[in-house]
Amino acid sequence: MCGILAVLGYSDDSLAKRAKILQLSRRLKHRAQTGVAFISMGITIYPTNGWRSLTLLPATNLFTTRTSRLLSPEDFVDMLDGVFSFVLLNTRDNSFFVARDAVGVTSLYIGWGIDGTPTARSVWISSEMKGLNDNCEHFQIFPPGNLYSSKTGGFRRWYNPSWFSEMVPCANYEPMILRKALEDAVIKRLMTNVPFGVLLSGGLDSSLVAVVICRHLERTKAVKLHSFCVGLEGSPDLKAAKEVAEYLGTVHYKFYFTVQDGIDAIEDVI
Known part of the structure; x- marks a missing residue:
């Protein structure tokens, strides 16, 4: 924006x-x-x-x-x-x-x-x-x-x-409806005229999103998904993201930063 x-x-x-x-x-x-x-x-x-x-x-x-x-x-x-x-x-x-x-x-x-x-x-x-x-x-x-x-x-x-009233949901749990809603929400956000990628930590949330995108790109015969992970040297996120990226076959990039890099960026970020 x-x-x-x-x-x-x-x-x-x-x-x-x-x-x-x-x-x-x-x-x-x-x-x-x-x-x-x-x-x-x-x-x-x-x-x-x-x-x-x-x-x-x-x-x-x-x-x-x-x-x-x-x-x-x-x-x-x-x-x-x-x-x-x-x-x-x-x-x-x-x-x-x-x-x-x-x-x-x-x-x-x-x-x-x-x-x-x-x-x-x-x-x-x-x-x-x-x-x-x-x-x-x-x-x-x-x-x-x-x-x-x-x-x-x-x-x-x-x-x-x-659901905004924050009342306790009374509808029955329907896993396939929930799955379809997640897939539709992810695919909708792929409508763009610029290249896109996914921030991949290797955790459940980002991995599920990456899976949905990869399957969609396979069906549409589009380019491979690019994935990115940022972390400290030796962080578990970098290791887990690499494993997920290899499994999904994404074009994966990893970026390292130090504690001092984080401190130096505070003024620009905030």
């Missing part, structure tokens, strides 16, 4: 402040597109008929379907199947809308600026906290599965699966 920094409702539109915001954006790790957009998106959508039929109307916060039915962001966000964080701005009335994916795969934070009054502060959105801490009186994690609208001034949960 791209790095996101959006500053909304800010009273100071001077060139000096714009330069300051651009400088803040350089703190972010831009993982895809380079540069900065004041209104940004970082979205990976798994195409479905519903998503393909949605079109954003320019200069609005409205989407239209193939049947010409207008949808506001509140209406369409639960139709998205993927991982995303985005900010939409309606340039007609300067209202805005922010949303984050169901479980928070993409990172997103929200803050309220030190400018203005307690009831009318600017709103800052960033994919990393380091874009907010200098200019916000208060900032927090943008809750996964939520949306924020300037018109209501608050959060609303858009992701409401049946």
Whole structure:
């Protein structure tokens, strides 16, 4: 995803402040597109008929379907199947809308600026906290599965699966249904226009994911899976990952780091 920094409702539109915001954006790790957009998106959508039929109307916060039915962001966000964080701005009335994916795969934070009054502060959105801490009186994690609208001034949960109430499941355990759901979830995430690989520790979780991918690639006659493992010299992960990779026949890479390497990376990572 791209790095996101959006500053909304800010009273100071001077060139000096714009330069300051651009400088803040350089703190972010831009993982895809380079540069900065004041209104940004970082979205990976798994195409479905519903998503393909949605079109954003320019200069609005409205989407239209193939049947010409207008949808506001509140209406369409639960139709998205993927991982995303985005900010939409309606340039007609300067209202805005922010949303984050169901479980928070993409990172997103929200803050309220030190400018203005307690009831009318600017709103800052960033994919990393380091874009907010200098200019916000208060900032927090943008809750996964939520949306924020300037018109209501608050959060609303858009992701409401049946299990979210955390009630004890009452459905019978069906292992084949569970297996099919896992396979479908893994294969769906292989839809990409760039090369992909798997981080392989040799444990149960990563090994199962690697198995599903390898079987899918065999059926589709695609290229071999590339697997990667990172660890300290002599770590059990490196040994176990090598054994799994040899069994599955992946193109395997292992990378070593030292304790000092980890310490040196803290500033960049955090």
